[in-house]
Amino acid sequence: MNLEKFRQSLPIYSIRHRLIAEINKNPTLILLGETGSGKTTQIPQYIYGSHSHMKGMIACTQPRRVAAITVAQRVSQEMNSELGKTTGYCVRFEDCTSPETKIKYMTDGMLLREAISDPLLLRYSVIILDEVHERTVHTDVLLGIVKSAQQKRSTNKKFHKPLKVILMSATMDVDEFSAYFNKAPVVYLEGRQFEVDVFHSVQEQTDYIFSSIATIFQIHKTAPVNEDILVFMTGQEEIESTVKTISELNKSNGKLSPMLVLPLYAALPSAKQLKVFEKAPSGCRKVIISTNIAETSITIKGIKYVIDSGMIKGKLYTPQNNLELLKVHKISKSQAWQRTGRAGRESSGICYRLFTESEFESMTLNTVPEILRSNLLSVALQLTALGIDDLINFDFISKPSVEALTTALNDLELLGAVKKFFKDNNGTENPEPVSKKRMISFRYELTEMGRKMAHFPLDPKFSRCILSADKLGCVEEVLKIVSVLSVDSVFHAQTNTSNKRDQAEAARQKFSSADGDHITLLNVYKAFMANKSSSKEWCQENFLDLKNLKLAVDINKQLKDICTKNSIKLTSSSNDSVKIRMALISGFFMNAAEYQKENEYKTMTSRQTVLIHPSSVLFNSKPACVLFNEIVKTNKTYMRDVSVISSNWLMETNPTYFKSKIKNLNDYSLSNLNSNIR
């Protein structure tokens, strides 16, 4: 079938005239399209065909890079034009557009970046936000920005062309979006999804791993061997052990046909990930045990059965102690349907839910938007940089708690990115509250420092480190450390055998620095750059992750460009590790901890008891004072990415902050604070 015929065969094609009429009639339109409706590829083309006289571009945002790229490729084929001309895409590290580009597919994060220099998004006449139901932080923030840009452009018609907004969603619950956009009308688009029979457990399951295994064998014993199974579980460790158990059970049975059991999760090296796309040998059944990566990011053909544990490992945030943690919890109804749909891509399928029908009914309808489960430091800086000075009252589609927003703004103030102004009932502004009664409101203004920080695609804490490195003369080194910290671990996790673990440990020792993990990561980066010619083999020898190191190099290049554009010189302190750690303190001084006793530390800010993570090079040493990147909470509370510092440095970097902290310290900590590194 040729491309034009294919386009005409899509269900959406027959209603294209009505769609265009609706789009022309309404400033905002919501399209509810099932999978396979063709909305992502067709809608921008229909608009282009009818609005080609308009000067601005049509943007179509996607939550994921691959989606933006592959859809743009497809559409440029359908339009029979070269990619990057009329149709292009723009993602981090890759801008495949030109002055003639009219349809621009991009990641939502990319449009957010553009908004910082162009809050009214004047380049665009139409903005399509796709997959809004996923409710990523980026999409949620964009909804607010796009709504405000649309209002401003419509009230200021003399100067600006109106902005057309289209939201595309895959879930039935679009009332919230419609209400947010002044009761925008909703158009339903028919999809092309095959039917999936759903079976619930009769009794509540206490052990979903056991139930998954039992269900897999129940299918394996009866169903044709060419029908593949996809199982949804929660994490790497659990998936690896389940893969092993199933393979061994099936082999030891002897009577059953062979099974190819494959793990799938994001941290899996890409070569192993690609195996899930290969066909199993004939007479062998393919079983994939996956995290939620197979819910949206990776689509596998030939899945006939889905087994859904009903569980997910996800991020939770508590503003009380400013901590993000990962926890296994129940999925939402919409996630359950998303997983179910993975069995009906090419033909009808079957989904076994390892929970009862009443358990399903008790699930929340939609997943809690990510913005309500996140630390908002980056979001707060970005929105302040966009000129929003009253974040507490910003029109979010889902409003984060005042506590979460206040925590973010306070931290930004501590980092020197914003300044707080109090307003009294006469309307006079004051940097200090004169009296509590008279101060009726406050607002935050971006500082010069904050303006520079907002240019970096980083956590503001990292951006602050770079700006301090500029003063201290160690920009090169800090950029390298920040780049490595921006990617997943560059050290390969070795869970297989203790022998392998020891080898990996020995390899790591080569880069190890007594100053801590930050300098160790700098050593890894430098060594990788020095050995680039044989990088693949070199990484294998040293148990390092090539993919993540390459990504760190790309990030480093991007950060260097941003530095150059902002007249930050790429200075180097060569081996002066003190300067580097001083720069790190300027962004992470809130993450300092003091040694107490028996390997225990107490954080200076929240007085939490924490330990050095066993993966740290400082695991067996007990420095009096350390700086850490993040806290991870598992059975115990650990600090990850730890460096030795002196408490005097903390006082030097931020005296006002630590003066107030010292008041709260007990005598033991005070004596510790005055001592240096042991």
Next chain:
DNA sequence: GAGCACTGC
């Protein structure tokens, strides 16, 4: 002596 769902700028 332990363990990191997933995106993205």
